[in-house]
Amino acid sequence: MIEDEAEHQITCVEDYLNFLQQFDAYRNQGKLFYRAQLASFQTVIPSIAHGKYSKLYEVKRLEKSNLVSGTDRFYNIAYGQHQGVPTRFLDFTVDPLVALFFAVSPTVREDSVIFIFIKPSLRREDLHIDLLTKLAFWGSTDFSSFVKSFNEQLSEPLSEHNALTLATKPVFVDRHSIVDAGNLRMCAQSGTFAICSNVIEDGRIKEISGIESTESFLTIAIPFEYKAKLRRELSDRNYTPDKMFADDRSREFPRFEKAKGSLQSISEIVDSNINRKGLYSKYGAHIALNGLFTVGEITEYARRFAYSRAEEEFGCGLHVIG
Structure with a gap:
């Protein structure tokens, strides 16, 4: 949960980048991930978990969006995520200026927050990522039957205990292991994902867990007062809507909502x-x-x-x- 006061606050791009220099060692190890959202959103949870979640609802949303027909479900979900489909994926970037771009982009008159996570990551083809991806398409709440089905593809089956450990732990995806030249937005945004896990109790698959409770993260506040200024500074560095949304070159920064009242x-x-x-x-x-x-x-x-x-x-x- 976001505290009443973020740990830090920035009002210009140069100060932001200078502050982040202290984390260069983690960046060089591929352990630094950024996410921006409005400050009114008090938890870091995926879109599929907004409102009432159920396993059947998750599968139906994926089916409705025609994301179950492809051979690589990870990339299907990734594409759907960037087209507005509710998924268990959370968008992250490894570029701090991309995070700042999305922090200042909303039109509402509200402060934003940038989350910085210092976490190890796994390659896209890792077993943990494969399990969570396939769990997204599993329509039953019976965890034992899921494990049995998942093990059919493995030469060395997982024990239910080990499968439970993976299914209940979120994971960050190594940016450099994602190869999807057709997803122009993800490429332009230096994007990657955290894949959220489920709560599993008494052998039943239950709600999606957020990741804000995981260790090693800090928050930076972006005051609304400085968003117009930060937009100009980002534009000077070529972080503009037409660049971030490479499949829609006509985009511009939207105007902020009009102030109400005399x-x-x-x-x-x-x-x-x-x-x-x-x-x-x-x-x-x-x-x-x-x-x-x-x-x-x-x-x-x-x-x-x-x-x-x-x-x-x-x-x-x-x-x-x-």
Whole structure:
């Protein structure tokens, strides 16, 4: 669960990259994974687990999306994940600027969070990954029957105890073991996945587990106030929507939702004072804005407030500097 305060906060790309340098040793070992999401989402769980989950529901969603017909189910699920199909896969990237791109992309006026996981990863063809992928397509809640079916493909069958250990433990996929040139988005986003596991009790396959309870992760807060600025800085580094969504070159950053209400309705004067010296008067005030605004919007609101107060207090216009 995300705490009330993230462990760190960034307001510019350069500071973000400088902060991440301390993790270079993990990055070089392929153990560093990034994920961005809105701060209001308090858990790191896959889309298939949003709402009421059941094993039958998971299989039906995969069938409805025609993801059971392919020969390689891992890539079928990966493709479906990037087309909006609810799956047990969680999107991650090994590129911190891609994570920042997705942190600042939502249109809602809300802070975002970047999760950084320091975890070992397995190659896509590993037995653990194969088991979790096939478990996604298993329509029954009977775990013993799943193990029996899974063992039919193995020269050395797993014991039910060992299968249980794998089925209840999430896994991160080694980015370099994913070979899917046809998935342009995943390639452009340096994407990989964490594959979530199930809770298994009394031999029955139950709900999907999230991964936020696993060890070795930290959070970075991305305040909404700085998202417009960060978008510009990312664009300067060529991290743009048309690059991130390589199969749709017409994309641009969407506009943020329009701020609701007039200046009077969204602002409140906390305190104010007027200092008069001879022919000159200096007006100062602390203003509280009700809502989240970009730095540019805050500056504009301050200018508008200053002009309006000049009219009210002094009956004249005002030249505002800053």
